[in-house]
Amino acid sequence: GAVVSQHPSRVICKSGTSVKIECRSLDFQATTMFWYRQFPKQSLMLMATSNEGSKATYEQGVEKDKFLINHASLTLSTLTVASAHPEDSSFYICSARASDRDTEAFFGQGTRLTVV
Amino acid sequence: LAKTTQPISMDSYEGQEVNITCSHNNIATNDYITWYQQFPSQGPRFIIQGYKTKVTNEVASLFIPADRKSSTLSLPRVSLSDTAVYYCLVGDIGRAGTALIFGKGTTLSVSS
Secondary structure, eight states: OOOOOEEEEEEEEOOTTOEEEEEESSSSSEEEEEEEOTTSSSSEEEEEEEEESSSEOTTOOOOOOEEEEEEEEEEEEHHHHHTTTTGEEEEEEEEESSSOOOOEEEEEEEEEEEOO | OOOEEEEEEEEEEEHHOOOOOOEEEOOOOOOOEEEEEOOOOOOEEEEEESSSSEEEEEOOOOEEOOSSSSEEEESOOOOOOOOEEEEEEEEOSSSSOOOOOOOOEEEEEEOO
């Protein structure tokens, strides 16, 4: 089946630094990718919808200047956490569908971000 | 997107059949019902999807009554490795750019 790959799988950074997370669709093109955040023992929360070649759409309460999304190609979307703080520590997951009519969404393995 | 309600947790023993029911009273005509499984520190994994009646694959069955206001995920003969969180999602996933919205999910614990 289709594969979505995230990199890195885990990252530890110092407070105030920026961290970039990559999400790649390995064997299909994805015009739309989705970014989620998951805190311990909680469900996935949709952060934003990443659209290839255009601006991302952010969910209410998600700071677009802090969580920068770039979807420069049909196989790559990146999430940059700008000036990360300890409260940004979380599990970040991306998702994509192979086409607009594909009924299955594929998820990356997630990225564990720890800000110290 | 239709809101879903499922039990917070369930316990089972190895070899038993587990049925997890999800309520989605406001499901729309174009909505599909999809179930995902998530292990700790991993992304969700697709289990099964259906629109109506019954769907079966190699890992599970999905039962959907005629009114589609609920659905039941059936896991036959669970093992310890089936311990995970199971999410029921409802939405018109055929629409371009439609994201999956996750509810709280059901934490299934399988014991020996």
